[in-house]
Every structure is written in structure tokens, then in C-alpha cells.
Amino acid sequence: MFTTLLKEVGRGKRGARDLTYEEALEAADWIMSRKATPAQMGAFFIAERIKMESVEELEAFVTVCRNSAYRAPIQEGLDCAGPYDGRVKTFFASFATAFLLASAGLPVTLHGAKSLPPKWGVTLLDMLAELGIGKSQLTRDRVVQAAKATGVLFVDTEEWCPPLGELRGIREELGMRTVLNTAEKLIDFSHSPYLVFGVFHNTVFDRMSKLLTDLKYRRALIVQGTEGSEDLFIERPTRTYIVEDGEARLHVIDPEQFGMEATLPEKTEWSAAEQVETVEAVLQGTAHIGYVNQVLLNAAVRLRLAERAESVEEALYQCKALLESGAAWERYAAWRSSLLGEGTPSPIGSVK
Template structure:
């Protein structure tokens, strides 16, 4: 009896495999993605057209290579193309994804004070992904910042209070899932960086805090490629908050042109880091019940940063920030 011949079938390559190959083909074969490739790859990730193994491989290969401006711009284009967001007027896009561990989130008081004077601010964040940090979401009730679970609520809060907090998971759950892989993969992925550049409602200015040196320029260039107005800083703890004890470099882009500014430290001596972070201290400072030099400098300079993003020069911005703070509504 003659055995029948063995039939071999070569499986078709998965459509996402080429993007993994671009990043992982060894020292000589790997390369950066073009903006179009990055847009297509992120589109497949957002549309659920990849395997979990491909997702993990892609994120970690990109992390190892380090994402560049062109890739960030392409990723952002893919996200924006899938946002089901109405036209809502926003002055400042304020991403908050890092959490604080050395100081309280004084930037929230800066945003609240600006909003009290008519500046429309959207804050968005990605939840508590790293142990030992305090996240903006934990302070919303204390500071009476509206938590908005859909775009209609965002629009209403901006009209009524000029301030809204919107969780990333509500409007782009696929990205939130990627951020949540941090404890599975053992490393933060480039999605933590991408979230800061999204500017989902196309605010007049996007503020970004990128802690690790070298990435600030990439984010500024990505915003320029997207046609956005933006300021990127190395914020305190990774949040959009000026550290008054350090020099601060501003990486800006407006009307397709890049600009830089150097702000000197506001304090001659470094302040002593608090032993514990007490949320009630934030509230007491807002109400004028306690004095805190570090907090005062951090809040005013962060407000000034935002006002520079909206077109003021440094001197005007600090003067206006001081005026806003002195005339804030202290009741919460």
C-alpha cells in the first residue's frame, strides 16, 4: 500500500507582523517607522487587529529603540482619527499621567485658579499604574474638580466651571489597557509618553511634562508635525508643575516654529522635601489657612507657564498669575 504524500501548508503572515519586524530585525535591520507606518500600526492596535503577543512585543521593542517624533505624530494621528469627540472649546490640554511622590500635586491648584478666571482646561489621566504615587484622580473630590465620564459632561463642566477631568479609559480604552500592562511587562511602555501629546479636543495649547532628558525635544517636534501649539517641560515628578528649586527649560512650538526659553530657579536654596504628603495641606493652602513658600512658588510659576502657552510673555504671565492667585475664590 502506497502512503499518500504529505501536504504542507505555509500559514499566511499576520498583517501586523511587518511592524514588529521593522522594530526587531536586529542591530542592522531594525529601523524607525515612518509617520505613515506608525499611524497604520497604531490604528491596528486600536482596532483590536493584533494578537496579545504582538502587542507586548511591539511595545517593548519600541521602548528599547525609543520612540521618535515622527512615530509619536503618526500614533497621535491614528488616535485622533478614532475619537468620537464633538467640537468643544478648550484653552489648555493638561495631561496628568505620572503621579506625585515627592511633593503634593500643586499643579492642580494652578489649574483650578486659572479655571476660576475663565481659562478652559481639560485634564486627563490614566489611573494609578505605579505604587507609591498620588494621582490627580485621588484629589478630584477634595478640590471639587468635576469628574466627567463622557464628552457631554466635559462640555458641561467646561461651560460651568471651566475645568474638567476626563479618564483616558472612557474615551480611548485601548490605550488605557496598554498603560495597564506596565505591571505585566515590568516597564512603562511608550504609551505613557504618547498620552501626553494626544490633545484630544485640540486645545489652543497643549502642556506636556516629560521627565526623562532628551524626550522633550521629540515631543515638541511631534507637536509641531501635528500643527499643535505646545510647551514641553521636565515637570516636577513628571507632572506639569514647575519645580521652583531648579532651572526649567521650556520647549515650545507655535505656528509651525520651535522656540526655547530658560527659566531660572526661583529659590536660592532647595526646599526640604516634606516627610509625608497630606492632601488636606493642599486644601488648607488654597484657603489661605497655612503658608508654604514652595507651594506658592510652584503654583504661581506653573500658572505662568500655562499663560505663556496662551500667548503671554514671561513677565506678563507671572504678574497675571499673581493677580489671579490673590483674587481666587478660596471657598471649596
């Protein structure tokens, strides 16, 4: 019974114990299938937050989320796993970066949902709505078609994993992060061998490194990025962990090392419209140099992570050329047109 599992994690900070992987699978199944009551689910989420989820518990929830989702090897590339509670104070560099990477031949999967607690920031869905792209344009067939043509796949997570949508109400009522905030980012809808994963606190590096090793990504980069996202800072160094072959190592990425450091304009809050405007300005080469450099650095590091360049320096050279030539903007324009139903674009370049 679920109450037995709940008692094990709910005995307080000193008395609670971590569930075994098998027990956590059972708990996750009770929650994802909504066999547990709302009160039981809320109690479990809070107890886990107090205790802190173990690697086995996190992996179990990822497994059940994956089993509850539509997943297909649509493209072998990079999965960008940022926070689903969005951005409030910082630029959404990953969105622009995706089209630059695709123009370099690296397919990218982006995913998200409507804003969630605790941050309630601007999400990718909010940004797509600014472009006139809503749920009716984000059908599975259409987003897969756009991905095959351009190399960028966007997944509305709650559409592809319906149980998460059905649990939204209780998550909103709790108003705090739960184990699902981690699990939903690791569903890996397109079976990507490479992952870039954002975290807020460096205290989770070790746990996340073990989890990503257990999930068998070929290479992964854990980033303590802007607002807990996978985006590297451009105005200062970023702490990251590289996870590969069962090992994890700290790697501090300093933009100054690559001559990329820049001061960003002072901005306390972003709207979805401002995010889209800046993304398009970056891809057209008219944005503030700080945002351009941030996208270039993130793209170069991710190309290197995905073994598409021998060094970050080589990748930077490649990315600058693609941005200046308009290739990244072409990807974005074709992807946007495809989702808006303005004609089916022919495949662009070589995206494998």
C-alpha cells in the same frame, strides 16, 4: 500582517529600522483594535522601547488614539499633559494651577487615568476619589457641564478613549513605559490650541518639538519638570522648550528671576489625601509659601504661553491678585460641587 511590521522594529538595536508613518499607522491600528495578540503587542512595545520611537511612529499612535477617542471643541484653552503614572515625591501643582488659570479667563483641560507603570504614583483620579468624585460622577455630561460653568475640564482618558482601557492589562504586565505613555497625553480631547507637556529626560526635547509642530499646536511648552511632569520647579531653574511657528527654542525658567524661589518642605512621599489637602490650602492662601509660589509661577508662565499676558511678570501680578481675592478657590469649590451633583453652578466670570 502585523508580524511583518514587528520584524522591522524587532531586529535589535543595530538592525531595527523606524517604521514609515503609514506603517506605524497600521501597527497602531492593529494594537488599538486588539487585532494583534498580547504576545505580539508586548513584543512590539519592548522593541520600540529598545529602538526608541521615531517622530513618525509617535505621531501615528497619537492619530490612532485620537481617532479612537471622543473629542470635541468644548473649550479653547490650555491642555496640561502630565505623566499618567502619577506623582510620588512632589506636589501636583497643575491641579491647583488649573483653577487659578480658569479664574484668569483661560480654560484648562486636565486628563488622566488610574496609575500606570513605571512610577505607580498618585494620579488625578486618586485625588478626585479623596473628594468623593468617582466614575459615577465623571460622566461625560457632568464633566462637560462643570467645564462650561468653571473653565476646568477633567477627562478620564480610559473612558473617553476605551481602547486604552482595554490595553491596561498588558501595560501593567510589562511594567514599563511604552509608546502609549506619550500618545495618551496628546489626544487633545478639547482641541486646545495651547499645550504644556512634561518630559523626564532632556534627550527627548528635539523629538517632542518636531512632534508638537507636526500636531499643529499654536504654541506649546515642553517642560523637564518635577517627576517628568509639566510642573516647573520652584526651588531651582527648569529647562523648557517653547514650540511655535515650526521652531523650538530652549528657555530656562529661573524662579529667582521673578523673586519666586523657595525651599519646599522635605517630603519623601505623598498620599492622595495630602495632595488634596495641599491643593486646597494653596487655593485658600494657607499653604507653605513654596507651594503657593510654585502654583503662581506655573500659572503665570502658562498665561504667557497662551498669550493672555504680555509678560510673565504681568501674569504673576494678575495671578497673585486672583489667589488673594479668593477667585481661584471659588472656581475650585464650584467645580467640585458641580461634579458632586450639589447643584448646577452658574457660569463664573468670563471663560472663553
